[in-house]
Amino acid sequence: MSPNRVPRGPGSAPAVLGMLLPLMAIALPAAAQIEDQLSAYTGDNAIGYLQPLADAFGADLNDGWYYSGKVPAAGPHFKLELRYMSVRFGDEDRVFNATTEGAFTPAQTVEAPTIVGGESVEVQGDNGTAYAFPGGFNLDAFALAVPQIRVGSIMGTEAVIRYFAMDTGDVELGKISLIGLGVRHSISQYLPLFPVDLAAGFLWQSFTVGENDAGDDLLSTNTLSIGVQASKGFGMLEPYGGLSFDTFSMDVNYEDINTGEAISLDCGSDKSMHLTLGLAAKLYLLNLHGEVNVASQNSISIGAAVGL
Amino acid sequence: MNKNLILFGVFIVALLVSGENCLLEEKVIDVVIKEETCAEFAENSTSETFATSVEIDYADQIDQILSDNGYSKSDIKSATLESGSYGVTSYTGTTDWIISGGITVRRVDGGGSAVTLLDYTSESVVGLLGQKKDAALTSAGVALLNDALADYLGGQEPVIEFTVNNGDVNPNPSQGDPIVFNWRACLRINVVIEQTVDVPEPPL
Numbered sequence: 001m002s003p004n005r006v007p008r009g010p011g012s013a014p015a016v017l018g019m020l021l022p023l024m025a026i027a028l029p030a031a032a033q034i035e036d037q038l039s040a041y042t043g044d045n046a047i048g049y050l051q052p053l054a055d056a057f058g059a060d061l062n063d064g065w066y067y068s069g070k071v072p073a074a075g076p077h078f079k080l081e082l083r084y085m086s087v088r089f090g091d092e093d094r095v096f097n098a099t100t101e102g103a104f105t106p107a108q109t110v111e112a113p114t115i116v117g118g119e120s121v122e123v124q125g126d127n128g129t130a131y132a133f134p135g136g137f138n139l140d141a142f143a144l145a146v147p148q149i150r151v152g153s154i155m156g157t158e159a160v161i162r163y164f165a166m167d168t169g170d171v172e173l174g175k176i177s178l179i180g181l182g183v184r185h186s187i188s189q190y191l192p193l194f195p196v197d198l199a200a201g202f203l204w205q206s207f208t209v210g211e212n213d214a215g216d217d218l219l220s221t222n223t224l225s226i227g228v229q230a231s232k233g234f235g236m237l238e239p240y241g242g243l244s245f246d247t248f249s250m251d252v253n254y255e256d257i258n259t260g261e262a263i264s265l266d267c268g269s270d271k272s273m274h275l276t277l278g279l280a281a282k283l284y285l286l287n288l289h290g291e292v293n294v295a296s297q298n299s300i301s302i303g304a305a306v307g308l
Numbered sequence: 309m310n311k312n313l314i315l316f317g318v319f320i321v322a323l324l325v326s327g328e329n330c331l332l333e334e335k336v337i338d339v340v341i342k343e344e345t346c347a348e349f350a351e352n353s354t355s356e357t358f359a360t361s362v363e364i365d366y367a368d369q370i371d372q373i374l375s376d377n378g379y380s381k382s383d384i385k386s387a388t389l390e391s392g393s394y395g396v397t398s399y400t401g402t403t404d405w406i407i408s409g410g411i412t413v414r415r416v417d418g419g420g421s422a423v424t425l426l427d428y429t430s431e432s433v434v435g436l437l438g439q440k441k442d443a444a445l446t447s448a449g450v451a452l453l454n455d456a457l458a459d460y461l462g463g464q465e466p467v468i469e470f471t472v473n474n475g476d477v478n479p480n481p482s483q484g485d486p487i488v489f490n491w492r493a494c495l496r497i498n499v500v501i502e503q504t505v506d507v508p509e510p511p512l
Contacts, residue, residue, distance in 0.1 A: 033337070033505055036377070040340045086512045102496065103391035103442035120338035120500050122388070127447035128454060130388040132498035135338030143510035300512060 037134040048096035056142035058248030059297035060085040062225040067289035069231035070197035071186035072153040079150040079307035086143040087299045156186030180205035202226040216253040242276040272296035339501040345369040346494040347470035356477035367465035385500040387457040392443040396436040399489040405433040409474035416467040425449030
């Protein structure tokens, strides 16, 4: 289902999804620009250049898939949700140790800008030669806004579905696709005297961005978060928290400008514990919530959910 | 239900409005293009000493590099020589010629004398076939080429003459067994482009 193909009407769910498209599309600089910068690099340099973005992807994607420890035991239960997740970059994210490549002599390792860093850096070599490292996009933060649907409950189990797909054209981000599938199961139903609501579950996601000259995804990421969540209601307010084990992997595909060969980089798999602390406010069918997340890359998230 | 939908919509609109106003910021980024420009030499000699010259329109070459990458001359922040290489592109003979000599460069536009760009010593034509051998560039040659790049940025159209001055071949070529091969010398150039792009800056 492509959100920009469904009919829209005022106040309808498709209209809301349609409104999300621009927000999602400005999450990154244009894919073509990223590929231009990457094409000056191979191997470890390319991975170091992209690392802050990879970390931010992982942090954002593994956020925001719950705002309560309560999963109804049974009965129809449907919510349309929007989550906004943001990572702010620190000074340590702006540079990495890059090494000159190719025939340039002498080989040198210097602090060069990452994709979120600033101006290009040039080093002097033998007999007047010079080596230029690409600049970054000077980003202060990286954010994603994703629509999701929560549906249940059967035997204290609900599903969370994230989906987004669009093609912004060659001059923008290119193709963007996000699919996420999660399941949460109520633990509280087995512990009737337990003082807080408890649930456990997982969320798997696949997120791809851009298209290189060979037609492959420029960035391709996979995440998995497995954890437990707890919350307790106090009238309209419901503090919640969670602890999860997150994994994140990213592949990058681009073209070497000299040889024209396709370069595929495996940026490796990152594993980290992830602590979430948040507060939800319930206003009848509406739920507004915000949280802080402590993981390998800290982040914040806010969201809204409407439904039964 | 309608009230909740309105509130939900307000939340989304607030995000979108903040996105429209704050998320996209115009910034100037440094894009680095690294590309090669090559001088191709066709050798056919019955003597161990031979000289072959090729003229390269440096301005045209850089314009082509920019065009291939979707940029123009006005976008350039700086351009410098990074490294050089050479290699044999075609050879069908059976003799394993060992050659020694040098390659010089000279500005054709505005005159000027030739300076040595690189020397090659006891190189096997067979061994160089299909290879790109890193070259040790001389400071005089690099300076001439960097000056040409600077002049290009200053509005001139530099033309460079690359000349192979071969001094020794082993075994000696002859009328019956001439040395015939094609090779090239390549220069890798850094071109730093300033590009204005819309970059996202999330409000939170």
